[in-house]
Amino acid sequence: MTDNARPINGPRDVMRLKRDDTTGLEAVAARFHSHAYDMHFHDEWLVGVTHAGVQDFFCRGRRRQSTPGRVILIEPGERHDGQAVAADGFAYNMLYMPQSLVRSAMGGNDAHIGFRETLADDGQLFHAVARACEAIFLEAPRLMIEDCRDQVTNHLGRHLARHLGQDVTEKGSAPHPVAARAMDYLRARFDEEFGLDELAEAVGAADRFQLSRGFRREYGTSPHACLVQLRLAEARRLLREKVAPAEAAALSGFADQSHMGRWFRRAYGMTPAAYRKGRTNVPEIAMKSR
Structure with missing residues (x-):
């Protein structure tokens, strides 16, 4: 497992991240007062639980707020941010689930599934996520972590089955040809x-x-x-392979290391060097059409 705990903006902003290499799950435990995430997206399914305070985030065209006991549900590729709206901040756990786990929960195909809402009142899923994060942080025995993974997967699958509301036609529709070609161009030439x-x-x-x-x-x-x-996604890939930050910046298309560092901190709340030292899960480039 890899573990990384650090202050973010000040002594009251703390984030801890840990990955379980066996299951592929990554867990976040954080308390924020002043830190705010820029808009970003992930390649995994995100299932989070709010433990204290009010967790404010923008997703699907409007601001939303999660309070203690609620579950946050974000699909791969959905843009969102995150911040506190009160002086006492908020505390939460977030579990990053590989897409393969969700596919298995839904019978092997997640092409047309999605969350009707980004917030849910699902006590069983809430407790399953909280237990899984705790097990990962405590480096529990492998059997326990795998059982927690299966519990989350099962509860998430049942939640999806109850709340399927995704417009399949909209999900499956092809993006505008010009936009799609532009995306392909950017992916192929991000370092130019x-x-x-x-x-x-x-x-x-x-x-x-x-x-x-x-x-x-x-x-x-x-x-x-x-x-x-x-460019950030490529920089992260290189940093995971222990490429030096300066070289990673050059190979991923940034002007220099400081240029990469500014964007890295804005997007992920950590420096490239910190990411390289202890790999954590951060937003992936998984854009999809709306």
């Missing part, structure tokens, strides 16, 4: 420098304005913001 006009011409958009409007409509963000996330 190019302007918006050049990108628009390369993907067959009428102009940069049409490109920007279409891209934001499909992916909920700008081409530049997506490019930064792609």
